[in-house]
Amino acid sequence: MSTRLETLPDAQGVAQALAGLLAERLRQGGRAVLAGGQTPLPAYRLLGRRSLPWKAIELIPSDERCLEPESPERNDRQIGLALGQPEVRLHRFPAERGPALAAAQMEGVVTALLPFAVVVLGLGEDGHTASLFPGHPLGVEALVAPVYRAPKPPPQRVTLTPKALAQTSLLVFVVTGAEKREALERVLRGEPLPPNHIAAPQRLFLCDRAALPSLG
Numbered sequence: 001m002s003t004r005l006e007t008l009p010d011a012q013g014v015a016q017a018l019a020g021l022l023a024e025r026l027r028q029g030g031r032a033v034l035a036g037g038q039t040p041l042p043a044y045r046l047l048g049r050r051s052l053p054w055k056a057i058e059l060i061p062s063d064e065r066c067l068e069p070e071s072p073e074r075n076d077r078q079i080g081l082a083l084g085q086p087e088v089r090l091h092r093f094p095a096e097r098g099p100a101l102a103a104a105q106m107e108g109v110v111t112a113l114l115p116f117a118v119v120v121l122g123l124g125e126d127g128h129t130a131s132l133f134p135g136h137p138l139g140v141e142a143l144v145a146p147v148y149r150a151p152k153p154p155p156q157r158v159t160l161t162p163k164a165l166a167q168t169s170l171l172v173f174v175v176t177g178a179e180k181r182e183a184l185e186r187v188l189r190g191e192p193l194p195p196n197h198i199a200a201p202q203r204l205f206l207c208d209r210a211a212l213p214s215l216g
């Protein structure tokens with residue numbers, strides 16, 4: 001597994017770099033995992049303005065919060081609004097049915113999406129990624145897992161597992177802001193945090209200067 005760190009001056013630079021990378025990886029269509037949360041949304045807005053074969057692109061959030069479909073806090077809604085591309089196929093977890101039913105229902109859908117052209121993940125201040133939280137069970141053989149006591153609200157979620165997230169040639173972590181510096185440092189130092197359990201052949205950390213750890 002190779003790891004590369006690319007540092008941009010600020011969050012806007014990270015957004016531009018991520019949008020360009022996604023446009024390149026999806027230039028002939030394909031399937032990708034998009035991180036939830038706030039960090040990547042500016043990149044998704046830029047990506048949505050690109051001329052791509054949107055009808056030949058299938059996307060899925062890295063995880064979903066077990067909220068009603070119309071909740072503004074749902075990752076699929078935030079991603080869809082940011083992209084603003086009605087022709088793209090954005091798969092949605094039926095997370096409103098609860099973690100177990102949503103995970104069971106999506107296992108076959110995710111199987112059919114593998115392998116991904118690219119996987120984009122965020123990083124939480126505690127070192128979580130998707131809805132894979134430190135100290136929580138990771139070792140599932142499934143591709144999709146239920147989450148019941150997430151430290152980041154809401155507590156009930158559904159997430160792609162390391163087994164699913166590793167099914168790509170390029171795994172990209174997008175990390176901005178000084179509040180993420182410690183978590184990024186711990187991941188890059190190889191601590192047994194969820195990002196380090198995803199064995200994709202290539203990892204790229206796209207970060208701004210504020211998040212750049214002093215690994216001296």
Ligand SMILES: O=C(O)[C@H](O)[C@@H](O)[C@H](O)[C@H](O)COP(=O)(O)O
Pocket residue numbers: 035036037038039040062063064065075121122123124125128129130131152
């Ligand atoms: O559902 C979620 O919250 C995300 O999947 C989560 O893993 C997110 O990527 C990180 O918590 C970073 O979130 P921010 O980008 O908002 O800091």
